[in-house]
Amino acid sequence: MxxxxxxxxTDPEMAKNSLxxxxxxxxxxxxxxxxxxxGMEDQVLSAMRYALLGGGKRLRPFLxxxxxxxxxxxxxxAARVALAVECVHTYSLIHDDxxxxxxxxxxxxxxxxxxxxxxxxxxLAGDALLTLAFEILSSPKTHPDxxxxxxxxxxxxxxxxxxxxxxxQMIDLKAENQSLIESEITxxxxxxxxALIVFSCEAGAILAKVTGERRDSLIGYAENIGLAFxxxxxxxxxxxxxxxxxxxxxxxxxxxxxxxxSLMGTKKAxxxxxxxxxxxxxxxxxxxxxxDILRSLAAFVLNRAH
Numbered sequence: 001m002x003x004x005x006x007x008x009x010t011d012p013e014m015a016k017n018s019l020x021x022x023x024x025x026x027x028x029x030x031x032x033x034x035x036x037x038x039g040m041e042d043q044v045l046s047a048m049r050y051a052l053l054g055g056g057k058r059l060r061p062f063l064x065x066x067x068x069x070x071x072x073x074x075x076x077x078a079a080r081v082a083l084a085v086e087c088v089h090t091y092s093l094i095h096d097d098x099x100x101x102x103x104x105x106x107x108x109x110x111x112x113x114x115x116x117x118x119x120x121x122x123x124l125a126g127d128a129l130l131t132l133a134f135e136i137l138s139s140p141k142t143h144p145d146x147x148x149x150x151x152x153x154x155x156x157x158x159x160x161x162x163x164x165x166x167x168x169q170m171i172d173l174k175a176e177n178q179s180l181i182e183s184e185i186t187x188x189x190x191x192x193x194x195a196l197i198v199f200s201c202e203a204g205a206i207l208a209k210v211t212g213e214r215r216d217s218l219i220g221y222a223e224n225i226g227l228a229f230x231x232x233x234x235x236x237x238x239x240x241x242x243x244x245x246x247x248x249x250x251x252x253x254x255x256x257x258x259x260x261x262s263l264m265g266t267k268k269a270x271x272x273x274x275x276x277x278x279x280x281x282x283x284x285x286x287x288x289x290x291x292d293i294l295r296s297l298a299a300f301v302l303n304r305a306h
Contacts, residue, residue, distance in 0.1 A: 029082075048129055054108045067201045070291060091133075224280035225301050232273055232301060
């Protein structure tokens with residue numbers, strides 16, 4: 001466990017408990033929104049439900065709700081954006097687990113979608129979740145202002161496309177058994193993991209039509225915790241067990257993945273994650289105590305065990 005120096009400012013337990021409560025309520029949100037499986041397409045709908053309802057930290061939806069709570073906006077709008085982002089995140093996990101990608105049989109402590117069903121169903125379930133996300137964002141129920149909806153769609157598309165999550169995954173695959181320098185690994189991880197986390201924090205400001213320093217502060221915060229999250233994820237792959245982390249441990253090293261942990265070693269990687277935590281906290285100076293949950297979340301990201 002990596003204890004931050006300013007524990008008097010933030011306590012990871014606050015975010016841990018809040019995140020746990022949110023995950024339970026968000027499970028009901030998903031359950032109510034997704035259609036039941038029926039008709040000849042029932043298998044893909046069943047796979048979508050299986051993947052979305054399979055648990056998880058719900059970190060990205062949580063970030064959307066908490067960043068939105070900093071501004072006076074309708075929380076139902078934020079909840080719909082949160083659902084859209086969780087659809088995108090789940091699609092990425094389904095496809096990441098496929099044999100052509102990371103080839104993992106476990107996800108969140110249960111069989112991956114392609115193991116529960118089959119590869120074709122997994123691909124289609126991922127495709128359907130991705131397109132569902134944009135269907136949700138395009139609806140007037142998400143926000144009455146079409147310009148806001150368009151900005152949400154454009155920002156999310158960029159975050160997860162060839163210059164974001166998908167591009168980062170491509171670099172990750174090509175970088176196996178290659179030597180990358182720190183800046184190259186950092187860029188890859190920002191694209192693969194960080195870009196969607198940045199969108200999740202910025203979404204609250206987009207919904208509130210807020211620009212300038214406060215939006216920039218949220219983006220900076222998200223960039224720091226996004227990279228810290230990935231470093232901790234890589235540390236858990238090295239130091240954690242499959243049972244604890246809910247997926248196969250040690251796969252990065254076996255696959256020759258380029259990570260900051262493999263480049264720096266565990267000690268320096270932990271120091272880097274701690275520095276990112278400090279920068280994230282510092283970046284929230286323009287917000288009052290309403291942002292304490294985000295400060296606590298930064299500490300939670302630093303100390304998470306799965």
